[in-house]
Amino acid sequence: MFHIINDISNMEEIMNISRRTFLKTAGAGAAVFSILPRWAIGKEPAPNSKINVAIIGCGGRGTASVNEAGNFDRANVVALCDVDWGRAGGSFNKFPNAQKFKDYRVMFDKMGKDIDAVFVCTPDHAHFPAAAWAMANGKHVYIEKPLARTFWETQELKRIAKKTGLITQMGNQGHAGDGWRQVKEWHDAGLLGDVEEIHHWTDRPNVFWKQGLIERPSQNHNSGNIDWNLWLNVAPDQPFSPAIAPFAWRGYQDFGTSSLGDMGCHFMDLGYSAFGLGLPSKIYGTRTEMNDYAWPAKAQVVYEFAPNKYHKKPIKLFWYDANDKPKDLKNFKQDAIDRCSNGTAIVCSKRNVFCGNAYGGGVSIYPFEEFRDLRKSNALPAPTIERVGGNPHHEFLRGCISGKQPGSNIVEFSADFAATVLLGLVPNFVPEKELKFNGRQMKFTNSKEANNFLKSRYSYKTEFLPEKI
CATH class of the missing domain: 3.30.360.10 (Dihydrodipicolinate Reductase; domain 2)
Incomplete structure (x- = not known):
């Protein structure tokens, strides 16, 4: 049964509830943050010649990360995770020796010591929980744009990335170009x-x-290969519809x-x-x-x-x-x-x-x-200005080995950049009003209503989140 809270403003509460829930269901080792060796936080090159890579969401857009990690001569693809094993079939076939998972929490529980870096290629609503879980387990993390679904999530990922010191990257091709x-x-x-x-x-x-004016599905359709509960992740329970997954989810606020x-x-x-x-x-x-x-x-x-x-x-x-x-x-x-x-x-x-x-x-x-x-x-x-020389995937992997943060890393760039983009969603809820934003206070100064939309409009299912970091 999902544990839902009514206020996500207190991350400590989320993480503590999440830890109690998850420890009851998946074992005690999955989300424990610990002191990392220097190479694992980007201070020194990795002692081994290659780094071990996992891809969360290895079907769909994730195939680009699978291919680019596979083409990088100092990376081993050791784990592939996707809630839709039918859509992920091509990636599975490309790396038949990689361990296969549907749930990233189980992946970290079973393979936490064998993974150095993670690519998060899920739909937007799962970016924050999957990336937070990865960093909680001491993994360098690459997250597809737009980094997260809400302004608050971008800033929370920034806090976690800064605290852990891990190599991070938001995947937008243009910033590497x-x-x-x-x-x-x-x-x-x-x-x-x-x-x-x-x-x-x-x-x-x-x-x-x-x-546009599309109604929430009322009838549950056959989800086929998709594990719908895992696909929903932190989002509210609702019937499966092919109008949402696997592709058209971008048009829905959830x-x-x-x-x-x-x-x-x-x-x-x-x-x-x-x-x-x-x-x-x-x-x-x-x-x-x-x-x-x-x-x-x-x-x-x-x-x-x-x-x-x-x-x-x-x-x-x-x-x-x-x-x-x-x-x-x-x-x-x-x-x-x-x-x-x-x-x-x-x-x-x-x-x-x-x-x-x-x-x-x-x-x-x-x-x-x-x-x-x-x-x-x-x-x-x-x-x-120094050029990257390659794509953002390889820029990230080179950074994991060298300890040099990519240009689109979370702390120095992508958290605030993605936050800027996502602030543009707020006028959908408060239209035709000039909203004044204070970047130091990280809030709107002339609209309490607008500030309500800097965070999620629904209560997270906390078992998909790691413990407090």
């Missing part, structure tokens, strides 16, 4: 001038899943973070990293009609970032989804925007920036003709 590095170099060299506005637009969710959470950690990294935006000072949003189960069919969000040491003037960032796009941007031709289904336009005082790649690649100074002229005349600055 050259795009934001090039834009920062152009900006630092004075080619762009002052940044005024950043516009991001996407065709999600319409292309891949639906959002599990996903809408099109903004899905793509925001790709798009928004470009300006966030290049211009040192930090947490927003104001957020305003509009949306179509919404119920208490699914995210709205369409939303627009405006973030404002106050001046800081990286940018001397306020910067506004606009988010459009469901095929909405910006109009009448200064010095942009509308057809350049309209013919791009997923894109970014950065309006600056000297030269603009355009990116037609959802992952921040292929950036260009706009107009394109001027960019070509700058390249021909060698007027673009030479690279000054």
